[in-house]
Amino acid sequence: MALPASLPTLEACSTGNLTRVDNVFVSRSLREDVVQCSTQPEDRPGKTDHYPITTTLEWDVERIQEEPRRNFRDVEWKAFRDTLRAELEADGGPEHVRSVDDLKKLYAVVMAAVDKAIEAHVPISNPCPHQKRWWAPELKPLVVQRRRMGRRAYR
Incomplete structure (x- = not known):
């Protein structure tokens, strides 16, 4: 189990109770690479009751040198x-x-x-190795607004 036992993963819509119905399982060999596994209640999309779960892994990834x-x-x-x-x-x-x-x-x-x-x-x-080809600068204010609204709704 990568997700700590004490973290709730769901907020019941009818009662508002916090429960844990989701688990994150990893193999023994992968368990050593898990840095963090946590829920992100503030990033929960609208009209859902499950919290997003993020898992951070420590891996060495070869960088591909992109040409300009x-x-x-x-x-x-x-x-x-x-x-x-x-x-x-x-x-x-x-x-x-x-x-x-x-x-x-x-x-x-x-x-x-x-x-x-x-x-x-x-x-x-010169392309950034982390760039998303579909991304446009006009999307930045929308992402900021969505995150702000998610944090506000979580409070």
């Missing part, structure tokens, strides 16, 4: 389009595609123009 990549969220798109248009007009390419060779030439011209526009206007970002 382009951050397309921070692009000034008007300038990007202007550069792309200028590059496409400057390089030209075949006016009509009449053969496979013409298509390959046109493809090379378009890709070179796109690459130049990307180099000029798309900044490079």
